[in-house]
Structure formats: structure tokens, C-alpha cells
Amino acid sequence: MRIEGAERVAAVAAVTHKPLVGIVKRDLEDSPVRITPYLEDVDSLADAGATIIAFDATDRIRPVPAKEVLARIHERGCMAMADCSTFEEGAEMVQAGCDLIASTLSGYVDGPVPNEPDFQLVKRWSDKGWLVVAEGRIRTAQDAHEAIKAGALAVTVGSAITRPDDVTGWFLSAMNKVNESALEGREPQ
Numbered sequence: 001m002r003i004e005g006a007e008r009v010a011a012v013a014a015v016t017h018k019p020l021v022g023i024v025k026r027d028l029e030d031s032p033v034r035i036t037p038y039l040e041d042v043d044s045l046a047d048a049g050a051t052i053i054a055f056d057a058t059d060r061i062r063p064v065p066a067k068e069v070l071a072r073i074h075e076r077g078c079m080a081m082a083d084c085s086t087f088e089e090g091a092e093m094v095q096a097g098c099d100l101i102a103s104t105l106s107g108y109v110d111g112p113v114p115n116e117p118d119f120q121l122v123k124r125w126s127d128k129g130w131l132v133v134a135e136g137r138i139r140t141a142q143d144a145h146e147a148i149k150a151g152a153l154a155v156t157v158g159s160a161i162t163r164p165d166d167v168t169g170w171f172l173s174a175m176n177k178v179n180e181s182a183l184e185g186r187e188p189q
């Protein structure tokens with residue numbers, strides 16, 4: 001389970017010994033980095049019982065360098081999961097000693113957000129023998145299957161479980177595509 005907020009991590013840790021991925025999400029005024037940006041966030045998650053702490057490892061303006069966040073996670077005895085947006089960010093984090101790299105932020109750093117998961121990124125990392133979590137836009141069982149086929153060690157499913165309003169929208173837009181195609185006299189995509 002990947003859980004946001006130290007209080008929620010503590011609540012879940014009280015009832016299970018399963019591995020928990022903890023994050024703290026913030027909206028900062030001077031940085032686009034949202035996931036576990038501060039060393040205090042690492043401390044609160046470690047105190048709460050997180051097994052793994054995930055953090056934004058993108059190459060962007062940030063309050064604390066990613067490698068310092070990584071070092072604090074290890075000092076606190078937790079495993080580190082780097083939420084990345086590119087192959088290079090993942091490679092740098094592996095070199096720095098990060099335990100897991102994840103495709104969480106692929107598609108979210110500039111331009112429009114794609115519809116599909118970034119299986120290619122998962123495969124490129126996995127082909128290097130690195131431990132990869134596929135995360136981001138994994139919406140169906142088939143997506144999860146593809147992610148494992150691409151070499152992922154694990155898959156994080158977010159919105160498909162936590163946001164029924166989004167899920168309803170996906171169904172609606174899939175159905176609308178058929179209607180739109182029929183109106184335009186072409187085969188549905």
C-alpha cells in the first residue's frame with residue numbers, strides 16, 4: 001500500500017505488518033516538487049512506521065536536493081523509492097544507491113498528460129536489471145499485466161481504486177468515442 005500522510009501511515013501500520021510505502025504531499029509556492037520534499041517529511045513517515053519512503057526525484061527546482069532526501073531515508077532505516085519522470089533520473093538514483101525507482105512522474109513534468117502508462121520507461125529500466133515499480137495511469141488489470149511483462153517488480157494502482165469519479169469519466173469517454181465515430185461515419189478506435 002502506498003499511503004499519503006504520516007497519520008494515515010501510522011493508522012495502517014497499527015493493523016498490518018505488510019510493507020507500507022509512505023509519502024507526504026505538499027503544494028509548495030516556489031517548487032513544483034510535491035512528493036516528500038522535506039527531510040522532516042521523511043522523519044515523520046519513518047516515525048509513523050513506513051517501510052519504504054517515496055520521494056520526488058525529478059530534476060527540478062526543489063527545497064532539498066534529492067540525494068539528501070535519499071540519504072535521510074536510509075539513515076532512518078527505510079527503503080527509498082524514487083518517483084522519476086525520465087530514464088536518466090532513474091539511472092542517477094540507482095547510482096546514488098536508491099532501492100527502487102518508479103515511473104510515477106513520467107508525463108507529469110511538462111506538456112499534456114498522456115493517457116497510457118509509460119511501459120517503455122519501465123522496460124528500459126528493467127532491462128538494466130534495476131528494481132522498478134510501475135506507477136502512473138495503470139488503470140486496468142491488463143495494464144498491470146503489461147507492466148509486469150515489461151519487467152516491473154511491482155505495480156502501484158492509484159486512481160483506478162481511489163477515484164471512482166475519474167473511473168466513471170473513463171467509461172463515459174470510451175462510450176462517447178463510439179457515438180462520436182458513428183456520427184462521423186467511421187469505425188470506432
Ligand SMILES: CC(=O)N[C@H](C=O)[C@@H](O)[C@H](O)[C@H](O)COP(=O)(O)O
Nearest residue numbers: 104108135136137138157158159160
Ligand atoms: C503525478 C502524481 O502526483 N502522482 C501521485 C503520486 O503519489 C498520485 O496522485 C497518483 O495517484 C499515483 O502516482 C498513482 O497514479 P495513478 O493515479 O495514475 O494510478
